[in-house]
Amino acid sequence: xxxxxxxxxxxxxxxxxxxxxxxxxxxxxxxxxxxxxxxxxxxxxxxxxxxxxxxxxxxxxxxxxxxxxxxxxxxxxxxxxxxxxxxxxxxxxxxxxxxxxxxxxxxxxxxxxxxxxxxxxxxxxxxxxxxxxxxxxxx
Numbered sequence: 001x002x003x004x005x006x007x008x009x010x011x012x013x014x015x016x017x018x019x020x021x022x023x024x025x026x027x028x029x030x031x032x033x034x035x036x037x038x039x040x041x042x043x044x045x046x047x048x049x050x051x052x053x054x055x056x057x058x059x060x061x062x063x064x065x066x067x068x069x070x071x072x073x074x075x076x077x078x079x080x081x082x083x084x085x086x087x088x089x090x091x092x093x094x095x096x097x098x099x100x101x102x103x104x105x106x107x108x109x110x111x112x113x114x115x116x117x118x119x120x121x122x123x124x125x126x127x128x129x130x131x132x133x134x135x136x137x138x139x
Contacts, residue, residue: 038136039103041077042070045122051076057086057096057115065102065110070121077103078116082139083131092119095127098139 042051053065068076079101086096095118102110118124130136 039077039079043072045125046070046072047120047123049120051116051120053102053114057084059087064114066107068104074105082136083127084139089117095124
């Protein structure tokens with residue numbers, strides 16, 4: 001009668017195999033998602049616009065947080081994850097940034113998945129640089 005794999009490996013071999021499998025899983029989890037979360041100050045490419053923080057990539061969805069401002073006078077910032085397509089506003093494109101957190105000088109920190117319109121946030125600068133060179137991709 002042939003022994004099964006565990007019978008052939010014995011207790012030590014089975015333990016080693018289990019440890020190797022768990023280690024491989026931990027390495028996979030440590031890699032995280034393909035999208036990197038990164039803080040970005042809105043004054044880096046100011047638009048002079050108010051920036052709504054929405055539940056979905058459309059101005060018709062509810063706002064999750066008070067408006068941010070894309071000006072030199074504020075320290076408002078977003079922690080972006082990736083970009084997606086959504087509503088086109090004033091014929092300025094349909095690029096939206098998915099964010100995991102925001103910071104407003106007026107309101108403090110806001111947490112949770114939200115969306116900001118790229119054209120009002122930074123004139124779509126992130127979309128044309130970081131999101132196109134492969135560092136951060138589409139959601």
